[in-house]
Amino acid sequence: MKCIAGLGNPGKKYDGTRHNVGFMVIDELLRRNGWKVKKDKFSGQSAVETVNGEKIILLKPQTFMNLSGESIRPLTDFYNIRAEDVLVIYDDLDLPTGKVRLREKGGHGGHNGIRSTIDHLGTKEFKRLRIGIGRPQNAMPVVDYVLRPFTKEEKHDAERSVKTAAEACEAWMEKSFPEVMNEFNR
Template sequence: MYVIVGLGNPGKDYALTRHNIGFIFVDYLAAEHGLTFKGSKWQAETVKGQLWGQSVLLVKPQTYMNKSGLAVGQIANFYQVPNENIIVVHDDLDLELGRTKIVVNRGAGGHNGIRSLIEHLGGNDFVRFRFGIGRPQTAEAVSNYVLSRFSSPEQQVLAESLANLEQGVALLVSQGVMVAMNKVNSEKD
């Protein structure tokens, strides 16, 4: 089994913001595959299905970004899923909008949601899809930027990028992390 975690914050105020790209992606996956999220006992919305020939659990922690590890740790323990079968999609300021990089065995890099996951999973050996949201063009505070919604032109880039991100996750699930890393990390903008 694979667990695909989209990081984000619950509630209408955060819906479709840059910081919620993980939620946006797992919502996209669920819609593409005819799955519907429901609440669970792990402080998360979850849905289980067969994707790319594998049993997959999609997860949206409802603990707020900085405590995402609480929910994901409980889910990993319940299903006895090894860290290497946990795939996390999160926002990354250091990548251009829509650009994706796969990393494993890396530190949090200042991302509090990732820090929480490392703490509650007991290591950093889970797979991360860093999804670029870009940096603010002005002196706007980063906290305001990550909590802002995508502009209309950015939404077009986002729509195309979600399909590419799904291809990367599908490749990882079907052929392994090294094959996926070689393909996704070598793609040019």
């Protein structure tokens, strides 16, 4: 059994913002596969599907970004999912817009959603899919930058990265994570 959790902030106010690329990937997976969110528990929206005989749980925590672990932990406990079978999708300021990177484990890198996930799971041993959103220009505060939509110039790269991330998630449903990393970390 695997859990794919896309991080973001709930509510229309945050739709389409840089901080919500994790939600965008989950929405893309739902759309591509004709899946629907069926459960609104564990402080999140989730869909439980079976792919090649394995249960896959898609999760959009509704706790707001900084408390993401408060949704991920109860879900993984309920379904008895090991931390190494969790993939967390989130925005990354240190990657240019449109870039996608997968990692098997690591620190939080200053990302509060990942910090919360590490704190609640009690380990750094979960998989990550980072989506580049670039850094703010002109001394714009990071908090303002991440809560803004992508610019017209960035939109194409952002949409492409969401599709690439969804493809990587689908690949992980059928292949080992190192194989997926080799394929998508180009």
